[in-house]
Amino acid sequence: MITIHTKEELKSITRTWQNERASVCLVPTMGYYHAGHEDLMRYGRTLADRLIVSLFVNPTQFSPSEDLDSYPRDHKRDTAIAEALGVDALFIPEPSDMYANDHATWVEVPEMGKLLCGAARPIHFRGVCTVCLKLFLLTKANYAVFGEKDWQQQAILRRMVRDLDVDISLHTRPTVRESDGLALSSRNVYLGSVERQEAPHIFKGLSLASSLVTQGETNAACLRDSVLQYWAKTIPHGRLDYLSVVDPESLAPLTEVTSPAIMACAIRLGTARLIDNILLPAPKRT
Ligand code: PAF
Numbered sequence: 001m002i003t004i005h006t007k008e009e010l011k012s013i014t015r016t017w018q019n020e021r022a023s024v025c026l027v028p029t030m031g032y033y034h035a036g037h038e039d040l041m042r043y044g045r046t047l048a049d050r051l052i053v054s055l056f057v058n059p060t061q062f063s064p065s066e067d068l069d070s071y072p073r074d075h076k077r078d079t080a081i082a083e084a085l086g087v088d089a090l091f092i093p094e095p096s097d098m099y100a101n102d103h104a105t106w107v108e109v110p111e112m113g114k115l116l117c118g119a120a121r122p123i124h125f126r127g128v129c130t131v132c133l134k135l136f137l138l139t140k141a142n143y144a145v146f147g148e149k150d151w152q153q154q155a156i157l158r159r160m161v162r163d164l165d166v167d168i169s170l171h172t173r174p175t176v177r178e179s180d181g182l183a184l185s186s187r188n189v190y191l192g193s194v195e196r197q198e199a200p201h202i203f204k205g206l207s208l209a210s211s212l213v214t215q216g217e218t219n220a221a222c223l224r225d226s227v228l229q230y231w232a233k234t235i236p237h238g239r240l241d242y243l244s245v246v247d248p249e250s251l252a253p254l255t256e257v258t259s260p261a262i263m264a265c266a267i268r269l270g271t272a273r274l275i276d277n278i279l280l281p282a283p284k285r286t
Pocket of ligand 1: 028029030056058061128131132153
């Protein structure tokens with residue numbers, strides 16, 4: 001595996017790969033790897049001749065009040081993991097190389113970016129779209145792999161790729177969870193022991209909604225109420241950011257579940273802001 005620190009080195013590697021007619025898969029990451037990242041890399045390895053992983057805590061997707069400076073970092077361990085998983089190139093750029101002082105161009109999908117997490121993180125998806133498009137262009141990747149935990153992120157990136165005719169195929173992998181159901185996240189390190197005990201109930205609440213749909217409940221407000229009642233008992237230290245039932249592609253809010261729908265949430269527990277989601281099944285026809 002080669003480790004690349006500059007865009008110039010990256011361009012030279014991708015030129016070589018193009019001359020070799022090798023297909024390229026990109027796994028964009030912010031590092032501090034867990035089994036979820038490892039799954040993205042393993043899957044990416046099966047998609048293309050060359051696998052490149054970017055490791056960049058992208059400053060433009062953090063508001064000034066957020067955790068850019070404290071975001072967990074461990075480049076040494078991450079490098080060893082990427083190497084062991086057969087990554088061909090690990091790209092670790094400096095923010096000053098990714099963004100010129102007078103950087104002035106932004107990519108956004110404004111309506112989708114305002115929904116769900118966008119309400120509390122107004123510049124987040126603009127930063128994600130901009131950095132991902134730059135990475136897609138720099139790596140000339142044929143494929144890129146994202147996780148389902150960030151459902152809104154992958155839905156917005158799919159729309160960006162479609163609307164701008166970016167020649168890349170996006171793949172989404174299922175969320176990897178702890179044995180108690182907690183979705184893996186680099187931010188789980190922020191959880192104290194009481195918060196860690198409460199956190200698995202996030203997914204248990206979402207799973208409750210899914211079983212209620214199976215039993216015939218299709219009203220989004222009723223599903224939401226049932227989950228909130230469950231969380232009130234099981235996550236007493238949690239502060240809800242949002243819990244919504246939305247269309248899986250457009251993310252538009254739904255009042256009834258008539259076909260598979262996403263129930264997505266963000267909950268603050270201590271200093272951690274945890275997100276999760278579940279694909280609610282289509283209701284059975286009666
Ligand atoms: O999901 C993430 O880790 C980030 O949002 C991404 C896609 C690497 C862009 O910075």
